[in-house]
Amino acid sequence: MRFLFHDEAGARQLTLKGEAYKYIVKVRRHGIGDSVALRHPEKSGTLYTYRLEQSDGRRAELLLVSKASRVIAAARPLHIGWCTIDPKSVEKVLPQLNEMGVGKITFIACDRSQRQFRPDFERLNRILEASMQQCGRSEWMALETTDSLESFIAANPQTAVMDFTEERLVDTAGIDTVLIGCEGGFSEAERALLASCRTLRFDTPFILRSESAAVAVAAKVLL
Structure with a gap:
């Protein structure tokens, strides 16, 4: 501690x-x-x-x-837009995301999100508190929600999208906001909405779970 x-x-x-x-x-x-x-x-x-x-x-x-x-913070910012998944899956990886220095997570209601899931910010902040005490981080991670992918992209037009595409995530320079889909990925309508965004994939033949992708992209960008 x-x-x-x-x-x-x-x-x-x-x-x-x-x-x-x-x-x-x-x-x-x-x-x-x-x-x-x-x-x-x-x-x-x-x-x-x-x-x-x-x-x-x-x-x-x-x-x-x-x-x-005594401010202990990440050397660069990272904002994750995360299509809503089961909160239990988020809770499992939230300490790792905090330790790596993710600055903000926006939970987004997407087409394939299960609508009964709602982030419990009080519980998530208790998890963050314990993580901060353990790893030494002094700045709180910001948590928020937005009702649509369209509103998220309008507020964050520089977003890099993690999806199935040709371009691999190799050079992370200039990336400060990333979008992670939920289980089942993005719908065709959402892909059309995201067509103007830079789209990247991990250099792996495997399909990652949503929470695995969030941890992977945080490590790639911040560490």
């Missing part, structure tokens, strides 16, 4: 209890005099360093030692 989010981070003194106490003292084995790094969820660019002063088996008292602006 690189740091812990805490709603009172920045205060001169604070108390850790409950799950935060269990994690710092019983899991991480921090003891009296150890340094503990905290960030505030709404001011995540600042890193606060505390010293563990007291612990009674149920709570720990921390004293602020220092604070510093």
